[in-house]
Amino acid sequence: MSRSIPTLSAPPGKSSAPYKLPCFTGELWTIPTSKSTMRLLVTGNETNNAFAVIGTGGTFDSPIGFHYHREAHDVFLCIKGSLNVWANDVARTLGPGDFASVPPATVHQYQIASSHTEFVGLVIPGGWEAFTSLTPVLQFFRFVGEPFDGPLFPTHDERSPYEVLIPKLIAAAENFDMIPVRDKQSFGPQPWDGTESTLPGVCENGGYFLKADSGPKFIAGGTIVRPLATRKESGGKFSVYCIDSSKLHHGKGLEGEMFTFEKTHHVIQVLEGLVRVVIDGDDAVVGSMETIFVPATKSWRCEAESVYAKYYIFANGGGIGEVLTTVGRSFEWSVVPEAADVATWDYKALKDSELELGFVIA
Known part of the structure; x- marks a missing residue:
């Protein structure tokens, strides 16, 4: 008789163990003063630092600020609501099923743009997002974030970001693969123009956007x-x-x-x-x-x-x-x-x- 694959509330922190996570669970973190929750679904601990998968839920908020990674490759897959994603000088508003790929060295940011947005991201390599046995330091999300125990995401954090967040971000930039680009001029998302229906076939700076149900x-x-x-x-x-x-x-x-x-x-x-x-x-x-x-x-x-x-x-x-x-x-x-x-x-x-x-x- 077959047994059930274990259902957990957060990743187990070890490799070679299958598991299932119910909806809206995972290891939950929120960045102070943001209106979103990051759910660590799979971390470097489970994949020997191969990759990590992170679900994010949130409501209307400001862009997080332009930055780039030397090594980390980000992806954004919108599941619910809408999400603005910038990559170098291109920006699109993602709806359900839309996808964006942001390779290393690409200057990017994102912004949650609806009352309830859900998106899934994959980060390569996997040790960037959290503490791992192979990188025994407090990594980015646990470094800048705070544990969250609410149902979806915080909506009433009125603290000053200059007091509770900016010092952490400055320290994170010095220790982790997240380099801020403070002098990049802000601009709004551009219309989808029909070029977002094919895969580029290469990995290059700037990445690409892919419209839902295309390709x-x-x-x-x-x-x-x-x-x-x-x-x-x-x-x-x-x-x-x-x-x-x-x-x-x-x-x-x-x-x-x-x-x-x-x-x-x-x-x-x-x-x-x-x-x-x-x-x-x-x-x-x-x-x-x-x-x-x-x-x-x-x-x-x-x-x-x-x-x-x-x-x-x-x-x-x-x-x-x-x-x-x-x-x-x-x-x-x-x-x-x-x-x-x-x-x-x-x-x-x-x-x-x-x-x-x-x-x-x-």
């Missing part, structure tokens, strides 16, 4: 996969994929095999519907805004548990998203197909890609 799409069995960032856009470091699937297509795609990635960790966040994840024989059903961590070396699979399910997969490296795009075929639509459009995937192509993509199937 390349692939079908593998009954699973639709859309890359938001591949290894090409991240300098080989990470990937982000959007998956749409249905239990009505069970047995025709992703759920048919158990995958083991020797070096690649996966983080799955469900947006809509239900997804069943099986890891080394243990399982969990993951619902809307819930997160599950799949460590490298574990044998696992996932499948839609509802008529429709939409979820995002973050990975260091290409991971399962790269596998799906490799064995799948180009697809026109953004939604789960009707039965007539579904064919089982090419098992030989799947086996042939094992060595190249760094996985094995049971």
Whole structure:
């Protein structure tokens, strides 16, 4: 009999342990005087500093201030509400499903721009966001932040930022990979102009924006996969994929095999519907805004548990998203197909890609 994958309220702080986090949980921190909460979903401790995944919720607030990182690569995936993101001299207002990639050395900032905004970010490398066993110092969020125990985010912090925040930011700039750019002139978000519908295929200063439901799409069995960032856009470091699937297509795609990635960790966040994840024989059903961590070396699979399910997969490296795009075929639509459009995937192509993509199937 299978056991349930542990459901926790915060990351466990150790590697090689799968876990599930319910909606709006995680290790919770707020930056003083801000109106937002950062939820550490996966940290460097769980991924051996490969990457970290952070959820943020908040309400209308000022921009955080222009800065850049020497090493850290940020991404912004809007889940709810709206979010302004600046990257060098380009700025866009992100709505649900919109995406921004901000590589190292890109001058950027963000601003929460609605009454309730939720977005998910991935940070490379993973030791930047919090205390880790490999970097035994108090890292950025724990350094500048304060623990939060409310339901969503603070709204009544009337303290002066010059007293409780600015000194911390100055100290953080001296110790961490966050370099302020105080002389950059402010400007407003610009309209989307139609250039945000393709992936650039390279990782370069300035990054890129990607409109929701745009970019390349692939079908593998009954699973639709859309890359938001591949290894090409991240300098080989990470990937982000959007998956749409249905239990009505069970047995025709992703759920048919158990995958083991020797070096690649996966983080799955469900947006809509239900997804069943099986890891080394243990399982969990993951619902809307819930997160599950799949460590490298574990044998696992996932499948839609509802008529429709939409979820995002973050990975260091290409991971399962790269596998799906490799064995799948180009697809026109953004939604789960009707039965007539579904064919089982090419098992030989799947086996042939094992060595190249760094996985094995049971």
